[in-house]
Amino acid sequence: MTRLVIDPVTRIEGHLRIEAEVDSGLVKKAWASGTMFRGLELILKGRDPRDAWYFVQRICSVCTAVHAIASVRAVENALGITIPENAQLIRNLIEAMQYIHDHVMHFYHLHALDWVDVTSALNADPKKTSQLQESISDWPRSNPRYFQDVKDRLETFVDSGQLGIFANGYWGHPAYKLPPEADLLAVAHYINALDWQKSVSRFIAILGGRHPCPNFLVGGMATAINPDSDQALNASRLILMKELLQEAQDFVEKVYFPDVLAIASFYPEWTKLGEGLGNFLACGDFQLDGPKVDDSRRVGSSTTRRDPVDKAGNMFFPSGVIWNRKIEEVKKFNQEQITEYVSRSWYTYSDGSTDAKHPFDGETNPKYTGPKPPYDFLTVDEKYSWIKSPRYDGKPVEVGPLARVLVAYGMGQKQITDLVDKSIRQLGVGKEALFSTLGRTLARAIETVALMDEIWGWYNKFVVNIGAGDYTTANTEKWEPSTWPAEAQGVGFVDAPRGALGHWIKIKNGKIDHYQMVVPTTWNASPPDPSGQIGAYEASLVGTPVVDADKPIEVLRTIHSFDPCIACAVHVHDAGKKKIKSAGIMP
Amino acid sequence: MGSQTFDKNVEAVFESVGVTRRDFMKFCGAMAAILGLPPVFASRIANAIEREIPFAGEKRPSVLWLNLQSCTGCTESFTRSDHPSIAEAVLTMISLDYHETLLAASGKSACQACESAMEENRGKYILVVEGAVPVSDDGTFCTIAGKSGVEYLKNMSEKAAFVIALGTCASYGGLPAAKPNPTAAQSVDEFVSPKTVVRIPGCPPIGDVLMATIVHFLFFGKLPALDSENRPQFAYGKYIHEQCRRHYHFENAEMVLGFNDDEYRGGYCLFPLGCKGAFTKNACSVMRWNMGTAWCVGSGHPCVGCSEKDFWDKFTPIYSLVEGRNPK
Incomplete structure (x- = not known):
């Protein structure tokens, strides 16, 4: 029995530590720990609810738009604010481009080096790489001279002896299976993707002022539209946006998606490893019918409450829950079923209870009880993480691209269904291959392609609206706190690139009284609950082969397939002094 | 900063033929004007010309990057840098020897990469720090490889040429230090004295400002002029x-x-x-x-x-x- 420790887990956002017991070359048990805490929800208490989006956006700037959107939705939900159609379209455009940007960067810069041996690319024949490129897509950068140039640059780099971010990688590890020509192809695209992401980020900057950390607004968007001004969104900006969409689409369809399929085809065993829980949750996102955002999620009176699944047809990514791999039986998603435990996390409940609490009623106080640093091992039989344990209907679920794709597939969402069928046919595997490490990676690429297609519709509608003279981006009727009720509460959901995200807010006398978030990586990286049910990361690692404990590339493959974001996962909310039992806007 | 000069730099090549950096940039500006290009193209022209100057056999300066209580927004912004681009910078200008978000190696291999870079570039590397430093509860609000973030910072800054506090968190404490500052988060300069700490604040800062600061150091072998808060004047000189x-x-x-x-x-x-x-x-x-x-x-x-x-x-x-x- 070997005790494996991976800390820091690199090529992720934030501070993650993995400990695992390895026996006879297989992981028997694993523990995932978030090792950084800031306490944002404590900082939010007493502040202006209209400022909340700006604070929570800094939970994580890799996921840079999603917390801000969840926050403004929660405040709008609490105060009963309806946003203008243009604002909804702008939010969709920003969020969709954030997905596209984030997923491509995840694949090339955070995940690819688990599959691609950079040094092996030096043995490639650029002519064969060119043939490979031409066989998988009509991407124009495909001639042998181009790949020779990349190879030359790589050679100069390696010969310098300064390997920088590639230093001490697991190069030459027997788990790498790509032919050198495919390695060279991937290295070229790693570099192309760095340049591409810089360029397409301008799309978000035009609408939100900058990227990362674009601007949002309670009641709409702070995006000035005026075709007759040089200081607002005008035709010149719209055409740049269109060009950037085209640039994004070319890369997604001709490089990213074909690369994922090509690389996956060399690793068939990884469509059988790394499954995890078999339970999936998607909260749904991308409203298709304009301004009635989040009505379905209204926590308010029964007259306004609607079943989220009834609205699923109006969201590009539908919501739903899948138990035990049963894709054909997608259950309704209901936010009331979400609770969080802290029994294995460095927090306490003031009543000493180990029961789970709904985000509206929860409380958390940080209390570190782990070993004093420097330490070699965590006390994994006790509390061992800054990440809490969210559960849905008392059970652990996986969230993220795979959950969204499976829910959409189960509900017959056409674009996703077509892409899934096409991909698994091409790989020569069945649907069960989706329940795996590569299934997650493939699902991420599939939803990127689907969104890339859908985003044009929102863009076109936006242009049509502006052409018709609709420049409105904000509803300011309830901007002033004097128009708000004394007490209100609301919830905002975003199905973010890394999975289902919810923000819950209570507003009292114009200030934030309570703020709570349940975040994608919190779902996936959670420690066990009191009944011993483990979270998705820990479940997915059981049975993972580890050839060399000093070079645990296999563990990284599965962990990276989730695209961890630890700054997001770790949070604390204020100890709400007074419980507001009944939901809805308080009189 | 004279002792931290790298002998390899473009300026030396120019000087050897009697051309100062200023002359060179003036020339590039004039070229841009002649070609009817906006002034921003001056730097592109400079880039194009400088590519012809061989760097072969010379060592790229080592940059080590430490993430503490951060949201990775500074890293994200850095990767949006335009001139030079992140790809160009990392492959041809600097050696980014430690950066957890991008490093191929994890765990033990990552720590070894960090330690050898510190040893091999003792007194010469640039340390970029992103995020605030939490000090309460023995530093347990941020640990890396079982060590507290504050220990990591002290250790990594000790052998650095200078430290760049990137972003408002590293510069001033930032968001984690906002009231009521639950983790007793502090700015980087509290822990690295007497090292020079350049502040590049912003939430996040403009990626090009960090890049330009590094490029300034590569070109001229010294830091850009700093204001009373140690911010580069070229970016923080005006309201x-x-x-x-x-x-x-x-x-x-x-x-x-x-x-x-x-x-x-x-x-x-x-x-x-x-x-x-x-x-x-x-x-x-x-x-x-x-x-x-x-x-x-x-x-x-x-x-x-x-x-x-x-x-x-x-x-x-x-x-x-x-x-x-x-x-x-």
């Missing part, structure tokens, strides 16, 4: 308000009172909506963001003042005026 394209509206008292008003769409001054550009030193209105494409006020949101010390408490609520302070 945003002074260089804002909406400034003439301010002078004409043409103000925006609501996000749905005609004045808002007319590009009037956002001061009444809480714009803090008059109290914030940064290059946003001039350099702008994302390849010079946009910036907050330009797209229609008031400046929040994200590069100023304690803005999380002093400049909030965001959409309110700051008591007792009026723009000029």
